[in-house]
Amino acid sequence: MQPLIITTALTGAETTIDAQPNLPITPSQQAQTAKDCFDAGSTVLHLHVRDDSGNPTQSLERFSDSINKIRTAVPEIIIQMSTGGAVGESFENRMEPLKLKPNMATLNAGTLNFGDEVFTNAPADIERLVAYFNKVGVVPEIEVYESGMIDYVAKLVKKGLITHTPLHVQFVLGVPGGMSGKPKNLVYMAEHLKEEIPTATWGVAGIGRWQLPCAIMAIVMGGHVRVGFEDNIFYHKGIVAKSNAQLVDRIVRIATEYGRPIATVAQTKEILGL
Numbered sequence: 001m002q003p004l005i006i007t008t009a010l011t012g013a014e015t016t017i018d019a020q021p022n023l024p025i026t027p028s029q030q031a032q033t034a035k036d037c038f039d040a041g042s043t044v045l046h047l048h049v050r051d052d053s054g055n056p057t058q059s060l061e062r063f064s065d066s067i068n069k070i071r072t073a074v075p076e077i078i079i080q081m082s083t084g085g086a087v088g089e090s091f092e093n094r095m096e097p098l099k100l101k102p103n104m105a106t107l108n109a110g111t112l113n114f115g116d117e118v119f120t121n122a123p124a125d126i127e128r129l130v131a132y133f134n135k136v137g138v139v140p141e142i143e144v145y146e147s148g149m150i151d152y153v154a155k156l157v158k159k160g161l162i163t164h165t166p167l168h169v170q171f172v173l174g175v176p177g178g179m180s181g182k183p184k185n186l187v188y189m190a191e192h193l194k195e196e197i198p199t200a201t202w203g204v205a206g207i208g209r210w211q212l213p214c215a216i217m218a219i220v221m222g223g224h225v226r227v228g229f230e231d232n233i234f235y236h237k238g239i240v241a242k243s244n245a246q247l248v249d250r251i252v253r254i255a256t257e258y259g260r261p262i263a264t265v266a267q268t269k270e271i272l273g274l
Helices: 025-042 060-075 092-101 123-134 147-158 184-194 208-221 244-258 265-272
Strands: 005-010 044-047 078-081 104-108 111-112 118-121 139-144 168-173 201-207 226-229 232-235
Touching: 005 025, 005 060, 005 139, 005 201, 005 244, 025 044, 025 060, 025 244, 044 060, 044 244, 060 078, 078 092, 078 111, 104 123, 118 244, 123 139, 147 184, 168 208, 184 201, 184 208, 184 226, 201 208, 208 226, 208 244, 226 232, 226 244
Parallel strands: 005 044, 005 226, 044 078, 078 104, 104 139, 139 168, 168 201, 201 226
Antiparallel strands: 111 118
8 A cells, every 4th residue: 555645635715714813814824834744744745825804816916925935944855736726716727726736736527516606617618727737837736526527537548638647636616506525435535546547546535524424435445535624724623723733643543553654755756656
């Protein structure tokens, strides 16, 4: 079984400071959080940024500021930028951060209801984004929210549009409007991916109450794990987590008890083909 890669989605675009007072908003806060999470065992940082008022933004300047401060605080960490932005953000703005050429960035594989809104990823836009990933030389992490998206990604691979290998796919389970994080769903998604793209690796981001059970299953099944305030603000039901690092610590402890080693930066790069 591969060493476990832990990704931290530290801020996100939807979580509010009112709901999670410990949410890192400023570039300096994000840099300190990145260091804390790296020290705890997380080698990948999934990055959204906020403006001075705490609102989500795709500003190239803000991304650059956060990245520079993160690199200063913890040069080794792998930065994975979001091209999802906030729901409703234009596709052009969502593509902008790729100009900064991070180690990785996310590529959402389809449209779905997202709470009371619609997260739109039309096929033509997805293919345009795939081409831009190839042009700037950024490694994609494919975000899938239900099983049909795996079939679509496999189609793009067969057409020669997505070429990076090994491809890394992130199952995002538990979004209101998407597939839940029930154990049978994660097992099915992992098996379906293996059938369609046998060389792909996978991780899971369980949303809300699904974060911990999905993470534990991934540890046992050989997948990888994403935690953080973007996906879940609680440590236990009704108890707000003190920090992103606290959520990382818990996964490291559980994986260690199970006997699965935590991936180093070098191992993470090898697994993801960076």
